[in-house]
Amino acid sequence: MIVGERKPFDEIKEKIKDYKKVFILGCGTCVSVCMAGGEKEVGLLASKLRMANQLEDKNVEIGEATIERQCDREYIEPIAEKAKDYDVILSMGCGAGVQLVAEVLEPMPVIPALNTCFIGITQEEGIWAERCSACGNCLLADYGGICPITMCAKGLVNGPCGGSTEGKCEASTEKDCAWVLIYNRLKKQGKLDNIRKIFPPKDYSTQAHPAQYVQEAYLKAKMGETNE
Ligand code: SF4
Ligand code: SF4
Numbered sequence: 001m002i003v004g005e006r007k008p009f010d011e012i013k014e015k016i017k018d019y020k021k022v023f024i025l026g027c028g029t030c031v032s033v034c035m036a037g038g039e040k041e042v043g044l045l046a047s048k049l050r051m052a053n054q055l056e057d058k059n060v061e062i063g064e065a066t067i068e069r070q071c072d073r074e075y076i077e078p079i080a081e082k083a084k085d086y087d088v089i090l091s092m093g094c095g096a097g098v099q100l101v102a103e104v105l106e107p108m109p110v111i112p113a114l115n116t117c118f119i120g121i122t123q124e125e126g127i128w129a130e131r132c133s134a135c136g137n138c139l140l141a142d143y144g145g146i147c148p149i150t151m152c153a154k155g156l157v158n159g160p161c162g163g164s165t166e167g168k169c170e171a172s173t174e175k176d177c178a179w180v181l182i183y184n185r186l187k188k189q190g191k192l193d194n195i196r197k198i199f200p201p202k203d204y205s206t207q208a209h210p211a212q213y214v215q216e217a218y219l220k221a222k223m224g225e226t227n228e
Pocket of ligand 2: 151152153154155156159160161162163164165168169170171176177178179180
């Protein structure tokens with residue numbers, strides 16, 4: 001999932017200070033799971049903004065809604081009419097969601113209330129951890145299911161850098177060395193021979209931005225329908 005965290009309150013307040021009608025829009029998918037931009041967080045931010053405005057004697061209308069996904073047009077369109085009653089959207093979706101909301105509701109200004117952090121997993125309750133850098137050419141099969149690009153601070157694909165100490169990374173002693181993890185996993189899998197293989201340099205051209213994925217089968221089916 002995409003993991004995000006709410007921006008500092010003062011930064012949000014500063015960005016919306018010139019607007020009189022603010023519509024806070026939450027997202028019910030990834031950022032809801034990581035407790036950054038779901039319905040509950042929308043409610044908390046709305047209350048905090050109302051209180052702050054009251055203390056400063058400012059008359060600002062705050063609206064709230066949470067849609068299933070901000071990265072999907074079909075969920076944004078139904079709130080388009082309601083959005084017209086406001087001066088600005090304060091989006092609590094990830095960066096992709098903010099951009100699609102801005103595109104669908106153009107020319108309405110859309111301000112991000114979150115910082116989008118990474119693609120990750122739930123490590124334990126309240127803790128999320130990065131696992132994938134969306135490189136566009138997944139290498140996990142050769143590394144025991146541990147991503148050298150993301151989990152190694154240097155993104156090394158052919159073994160450790162030599163700075164690893166007692167299983168920890170030289171870039172941060174709080175983090176495990178990815179190559180120790182990879183070694184241990186491959187050992188358990190009986191695939192330690194993989195460690196001796198020399199892999200070609202990572203082809204980062206597959207990570208060219210902005211990327212696009214086209215589902216051929218879906219397109220063909222759609223074309224077939226159109227031709228009928
Ligand atoms: S190899 Fe690439 S796609 Fe696979 S987990 Fe790592 S960054 Fe993600
Ligand atoms: S210590 Fe391990 S994880 Fe850290 S940069 Fe070196 S090889 Fe990568």
